[in-house]
């Protein structure tokens with residue numbers, strides 16, 4: 001008897017920076033990396049010194065190729081900052097800590113963008129050169145920037161996040177350029193053809209919403225809702241990282257996976273919540289989102305693999 005060839009399930013992941021990258025580390029340990037497509041956030045992108053810096057794409061790139069700084073989550077392990085220190089001594093602004101090796105990546109990207117390559121083509125080339133095995137796509141090749149309204153005025157993302165240490169209460173968020181942006185090549189197909197679409201445990205306002213803000217994206221993910229499994233970045237009334245809890249509060253939501261379920265209810269059929277929030281599963285389901293309860297804190301490789309398996313199971317795939 002001839003058995004049909006086993007085809008690997010195709011998995012598409014919507015991901016922000018550090019939380020997204022850690023989730024992906026677990027995922028590529030339990031499925032073939034070549035079966036994974038990542039749609040990355042570009043709302044955090046920033047032009048510095050004439051260079052295009054794409055922090056969330058780069059965090060995925062470095063983490064999945066082993067160059068990352070595990071403690072910080074972003075940048076290159078062991079990097080130095082001699083170029084930036086020299087720039088600062090020469091009067092340049094230096095609040096965004098670009099390391100020397102990291103700068104090398106930005107120079108290589110700038111060269112490609114400067115000769116007319118798209119961000120997705122440049123990302124693919126940099127990924128290939130670093131040995132990235134999964135497919136990493138920016139949500140869009142067009143300019144899309146997250147802007148936050150605070151008492152200090154409307155701030156671009158990195159001014160809010162790094163320069164002002166996400167200390168300002170946020171009362172509104174918009175995605176500049178979103179209306180004119182188009183999904184990058186391959187993005188809509190990766191959503192339509194996936195056996196599972198996972199939404200990584202990333203901030204719903206500043207990591208996932210900018211991806212869904214690209215025209216056509218929210219509809220494309222909603223059309224696959226029964227195959228979409230999101231992971232709550234909120235555990236036991238707090239965010240695992242960054243300003244998600246403060247943002248939920250200042251934007252008038254409870255700091256709870258229930259708020260995450262409500263925010264994603266049109267696109268995600270299932271939300272994975274932590275055991276610490278098991279008692280909230282009923283409230284998640286009242287938002288018309290199936291709840292799956294497991295350990296979600298990605299403290300080490302074992303925990304990351306277990307979370308990836310739980311997401312596969314919640315999406316009906318073999319784990």
Ligand code: FO1
Pocket residue numbers: 016017018044053054055056058059074075095096097098099102158161162
């Ligand atoms: N985050 C910081 O908190 N301070 C920094 O100086 C900083 C520099 C930096 C350089 C390159 C890079 O790819 C990321 C960097 N990040 C820094 C992280 C980044 O701003 C945020 O983690 C993301 O944009 C939020 O997901």
